[in-house]
Amino acid sequence: MRHHTIEVTESLTGETVKLKGWVQKRRDLGGLIFIDLRDRKGVIQVVFNPEVSREALETAEKIRSEYVIEVSGEVLKRDPSQFNDNIETGKIEVLVNEVTVLSKAETPPFQILDDTIGEDVRLKYRYMDLRREKLQNTLRLRHQINRSVRNFLDNEEFVDIETPVLSKSTPEGARDYLVPSRVHEGEFYALPQSPQIYKQLLMLSGMEKYYQIVKCFRDEDLRADRQPEFTQIDIEMSFMDQEQIMELNERLIQHVMKNVKGVDVELPLPRMTYNQAMGEYGVDKPDTRFDLKLRDLSEFSKTVDFKVFRSTVENGGMVKAIVVKGEAENFSRKDIDKLEAYVKTYGAKGLAWLKVKEDALNGPIAKFFNEDNQKELFDTLNLADNDLILFVADKAKVVHASLGNLRNKLAKDLDLITEDQFNFLWVTDWPLFEYDEDAGRYFAAHHPFTSPKAEDVELLETEPEKVKANAYDIVLNGYELGGGSIRIHDAEMQEKMFKALGFTDEERDEQFGFLIEAFKYGAPPHGGIAYGLDRLVMLLAGTDNIRDVIAFPKTASAGDLMMNAPSEVAPEQLKELHIELDVEE
Amino acid sequence: MRHHTIEVTESLTGETVKLKGWVQKRRDLGGLIFIDLRDRKGVIQVVFNPEVSREALETAEKIRSEYVIEVSGEVLKRDPSQFNDNIETGKIEVLVNEVTVLSKAETPPFQILDDTIGEDVRLKYRYMDLRREKLQNTLRLRHQINRSVRNFLDNEEFVDIETPVLSKSTPEGARDYLVPSRVHEGEFYALPQSPQIYKQLLMLSGMEKYYQIVKCFRDEDLRADRQPEFTQIDIEMSFMDQEQIMELNERLIQHVMKNVKGVDVELPLPRMTYNQAMGEYGVDKPDTRFDLKLRDLSEFSKTVDFKVFRSTVENGGMVKAIVVKGEAENFSRKDIDKLEAYVKTYGAKGLAWLKVKEDALNGPIAKFFNEDNQKELFDTLNLADNDLILFVADKAKVVHASLGNLRNKLAKDLDLITEDQFNFLWVTDWPLFEYDEDAGRYFAAHHPFTSPKAEDVELLETEPEKVKANAYDIVLNGYELGGGSIRIHDAEMQEKMFKALGFTDEERDEQFGFLIEAFKYGAPPHGGIAYGLDRLVMLLAGTDNIRDVIAFPKTASAGDLMMNAPSEVAPEQLKELHIELDVEE
Structure with a gap:
């Protein structure tokens, strides 16, 4: 006989059910025993009464937390005074006439519902931690997102x-x-960082429309939201241009959001160029759920008698500011010092500030602004009483990094973010290259297979930093959700690209010769996108811990605390693989 | 403007369409140019006529095989005399008024439609080979099977x-x-041979019903139908017994077969114990699409005056035979010699044979059978004129391997197999252990987590070879499609199992301690199954080459001929990984 799952509703009142699950809690009261029984569907109260079955009660007396049991009994409506609003089955209970212990449990290493347990312990006993409703729901949400994307x-x-x-x-x-x-x-294989080349070859194979939800691997030092293995929703298509690809992806997003979150996403999604994003938000993945935009005061700064501002602009730098409306009084000197310390971590030399009080500017730098300056600033920034203005003057890179991150921090501190709001947008017109000072050469900003905009091709050899790419990122609430591009599908262009990246002909042929050759036998125009699934799940689940959305995650040092991996292996295994250890004793 | 795919039907006759695809073939005839244009949906004839567009015709003159082009033009009905029954669009053609070359093609390394090209060349240019309709269809079938399983x-x-x-x-x-x-x-990670332990831990986590279509890895020497990375449909569930799990899987099979092949599979599926499969078919994965069962003549052999047979049985061996009905005349002495050579590869010392001719037995061993023996043989085997009987006398293992494989070979040789017949069956009651003569110890026949049958538990320490497992394999047309079992979910039982496998307590704790500990905190009864997806696709696609069902397969030496992987890596990479090569110069 199949058992019922704990979604047993009032409609089954009076009927006999069989339930199987874990003991969440046991309470003994007035000669009765009450057990909260948990399965994948929920929690229900089951009651042992000696008048129904003394045998069942005696068994129940030995039952403890996390025992796995099977019970049969009648579903009863609770007295309204006994309703438990904390659980969905709170209006009913099951009066047990038979119980079987399927598995005993020793005292668990921690109580499932205890939220104070450190993450290391939880990771070691991941199978216990996964019994929490929150994690179960996140894994189910992940599956739902997958399904929705696939459909x-x-x-x-x-x-x-x-x-x-x-x-x-x-x-x-x-x-x-x-x-x-x-x-x-x-010789060695490598685990793929993405299926980029394979999916392009599938386009050359004439598959035309490909997708895969696929594990990818990067052996990098991990940040809070990174894992050594991560999952990508990988999409590629032939014969479609950038507009068509973006349109299809917008409908995909709309479909998933409706399906999974019941949220209506209006199309088309907002768009912004890379330059606009950096200019107004200081970052390439703007969170548009709040305002606090960066205001460019570089021109203005040339007119003021404040050397720090003026000379920065005269030397090719810029001055930008964030206006925090009506909050000046809430920021003490000490608070602002903390913000200054924060922007310094992004390279800023300082954080200048002004407060508006009774139609006048206050603060240490106010004295540098004459009446005309003050009037202009009021007009330009549309200032009002109790506004706080925060300035950074520096090279563009530093100004944007400092104020862009400060903007996000302020939004959190000031609680400007509405929960369950999902702001998607496209960032387009990316630079094709990034210059790496350390390596002294250009790297592909996206990857070496992204095509340059047709009108910029001639700049490839002369001014690579000016070349824009046919690339588009999709951003959600300040996170990069996915990135895509129209690919190069021409052997000559691909060769030019590798040249611009500083490859010798030999290096290029050795590493990518097969791809360049492949372009010579009939390559369709193609492009695609890849989404970070883990991040998407994280954002839709409303958690900021990437490990919450992965069943068996790794720690920050890429270790598995439960299985103890990585681990030492037998010398014979290494011998068979023709390697030996190179470890200091 | 979106383009049409080449499914353009007669209903579009008279309308203008835009098509994009590859040039399959060009023919010049009477001042016109005909091109067979191919996309993922099919092939269509497009016609260049100077009276429609001289410019298009001039472009077409330069177009060669595998060029990627875009054409616009009117869909016309062909004259019935010009119908081409080889292509689905054979009753229409497109009269081109505009053409654009999207990508040129050099002379390809081989003609896509040429079936004589060796596999090494095809694998090197896999993106060309994948343009073949057959491979495209196989990959689409694979996707369809995946979808169907997921649904x-x-x-x-x-x-x-x-x-x-x-x-x-x-x-x-x-x-x-x-x-x-x-x-x-x-230290080292390992790529998983299966997610076995993880899925069991998910059961301990209370997920109750898990699946995954997942890559697994085995570094073994490859056989024809093996790949170093393969894909498994992996399923696990809690609180269900063997019958319930088998029933669910039968419905899964039924669903997929109906959905993907339009085939009705009748349920319940046939079942057979392991002993019955070995006894009657000589193998643990019987192909039941044809008869040719093994007939046990051991008892009979004791009564005959043929020393080879009698002494084999007296020494604990057996004599079995296959009767090939009505085929005696078709097997020459030389044919039978070949069969004998074949069974010798499975360890048989010889292949005895008899032919029935005019109600009498003929053949070199006929003289050893007296009249009673002959009569008994006729009755037992229900012999008729022109039957061929093939005998092997040896240890059970050799008899079964020889005749089991001979049976499959004969079915192929004699063309006894109906195409598109799908015979599923369960093989149950497997032995829990296999004895490895070389290692001198028992190994788990399935894996160390499979539970023994309750009634055999007491034999674990005394006669492990007699212990049967709660294990079940699903077989399709002589291939093992999937294998599953009810797992151990009790720490003590799991410890007993490792003991029987010869683990010391230290080895056990070191390697599986975390799992045994996990069983101590409330483990639900659980079980599951894993299907080989590649093999399933192979069987449903009707191919016997596993590489046909994988987009980018490896060779028998686990190499990727297209990308040239594995390959040498930079010394700095090895240094970072704390290893060095151990290679003979």
């Missing part, structure tokens, strides 16, 4: 195609995880 | 949960692929 893409005739995990190491991009080969002595 | 399991409330790829190496099972850790000096 949409299946309907659009995309084909889910698996690409290899044992792949080839290439020096562009992040650090690879390597896998020594047993058969090919001294 | 079924989603409806049954299973949750798709991803488990780690960077996992821990354990000595049980096949050889692991290892991944050196950069952060943890001298």
Whole structure:
């Protein structure tokens, strides 16, 4: 006989049910025993009464937290005075006439419902932590998002195609995880950082519409929202231009949000160029749920008698400000010192500030502004009483990093963010290259397969920093959700690209020769996008811990505390793989 | 403007369409140019006529095989005399008024439609090979199977949960692929051979119903139908017994077969114990699409005056035979010699045979059978004129391997197999252990987490070879499609199991201590199954080459001929990973 799951509703009142699950809590009261029984659907109160079954009660006396039990009994309506609004089954209970212990439990390493337990302990006993409703719901949400994405893409005739995990190491991009080969002595596979090349080859194969929800790997030092293995929603299509690809992705987003969160996303999504994003928000992934935009005061600064501002602009830098409306009185000198310390972590030399009080500017730098300056500032920034103005003067890069991050911090501190608001937007017209000062060369901002805008191709050899890419990122609430581009599909253009990246012909042929050759046998125009699934789930689940959305996550040092991985292996295993350890004793 | 795909039907006759695709073939005829244009949907003839557009015709003159082009033009009905029944669009054609070359093509390394090209060349240019309709269809079928499996399991409330790829190496099972850790000096991850332990931990987490379509890895020497990375449909559930799990899986099979192949599978599926399968078919995965069952003549052999037979049985061996009905005349002495050579590869010392001719037995061993023996043989085997009987006398293992494989070979040779017939069946009651002569110890036949049958538990320490497992395999047309079991969910039982496998307490704790501990905090009864997806696709696609169902497969030496992987890596990469090569110069 199948058992019921704990969604047993009042409609089953009077009937006999069989339930299986974990003991959440036991209470003994007035000769009765009450157990909160938990399964994947919820929690229900089951009652042991000696008048119904003395045998069941005697068994129940030995039952403790996290025992797995099976009970049969009648569903009864509770007396209204006994309703428990904390659980969905709070108006009913089950009067047990039979109980079986399926599995005993020792005292668990921590109480499932205890929120004070450190994450290391939770990770070691992940299977206990996963019993929490919150984590169970997050994993279910993840599945729902997956399903929703698949349904949409299946309907659009995309084909889910698996690409290899044992792949080839290439020096562009992040650090690879390597896998020594047993058969090919001294050679290694690499775990893919993305299926980029494979999906492009699938376009060359004429598949036209590809997707995959796929594990990718990066051996980088981990940040809070990074994991060594992560999952990508990977999409590629032929014969569609940037507008068509963006339109399809907007409908995908709309579909998923409606399906998973019941949220209506209005289309088309807002768009912003990279330059606009950096200029107004200081970051390439603006959170548009709140205002606090960066205001450019560089021109203004040339007219003021404040050397710090004026000379910064005269030397090619800029001055920008954030106006915090009506909050001046809430920021003490000490508060502002803290904000200054914060922007200094982004390279700013200081944080200038002014407060508006009774139609006048106050603060240490107010004295540098004459009456005309003050009037202009009031007009330009539309100032009003009790406004706080925060300035950074520096190179563009520093100003944007400082104020862009300060903007996000202020929004959190001031509680400007509405929960459950989802602001999607596109950032377009990215630079094709980034210059790396340390390496002394250009790197691909996106990846080496992104195409330059047609009108900028001639700048590739002369002024690469000015070349814009046919690239588009989708941003949600200040996070990069996905990034895509129209790819190069022409052998000559791809060769030019590698040249601009400083590859010698030999390096290029050695590493990417097969791809360039592939372009020579009929390559369709194509493009695509990749979304970070873990991050998407994180944002839709409303958590800021990436480990909450992964069943068995790694720690910040890429370790698995539960299984104790990585671990030492037997010398014979290494011998077979033709490697030996290079470890200091 | 969106383009049309080449499913353009007669209903569009008279309308203007835009098509994009590859040039399959060009023919010049009477001042016109005909091009067969191919996209993911099919092939259509497009016609260039100077009276419609001289410019288009001039462009077409330069177009060659595998060019990617875009054409616009009117859909015309062909004259019935020009109908082409080889393509679905054979009754229409497109009269081109505009053409754009999207991408040129050099002479391809081989003609896409040429079936004589060796597989190595095809694998090197996999993106060309994948342009073939057959491979495209196989990848689409694979996607359809995936979808169908997901739909079924989603409806049954299973949750798709991803488990780690960077996992821990354990000595049980096949050889692991290892991944050196950069952060943890001298330590290694292993790529999972299956998510077995993770899915069991998910049951301990209370997820109750899990599935995943997931890559697994085995560093073994490859056989024709093996790949170093393969995909598993992995399923696990709590609180369900073997019958319930089998019933659910039967409905899954039924759903997929109906959905993907339009085939009605009758339920329940046939079942057979392991002993019955070995006894009657000689193999643990019987192909029941044809008869040719093994007939046990051991008792009979005791009564005959043929020493080879009699002494084999007296020494604990057996004599079995296959009767090939009505085919005696078609097997020459030479044919039978070949069959004998074949069974010798399975260890048989010889292949005895008899032919029935005019109600008498013929053949070199006929003289050993007296009249009573002959009569008994006729009755037992229900012999008729022109039957061929093939005998092997040996230890059970050799008899079964020889005749089991001979049976499959004969079915192929004699063309006894009906195409598109799908015979599913369960094989149950497996032995829990296999004895390995070389290692001198028992190994788990399935894996160390499979539970013994309750009634056999007491034999674990005394006669492990007699212990049966709660294990079930699903077989399709002679292939193992999936294998599952009810798992151990009790710490003590799991410890007994490792003891029976020869683990010391230290080895056990070191490798599986966390799992045994996990069983102590409330473990639900659980079980599951794993299907080989690649093999399932292979069987439903009707191919016997596993590489046909994988977009980018590896060769028999686990190499990727297209990307040239594995490959050498930079010394700095190895240094960061704390390893060095151990290669003979």
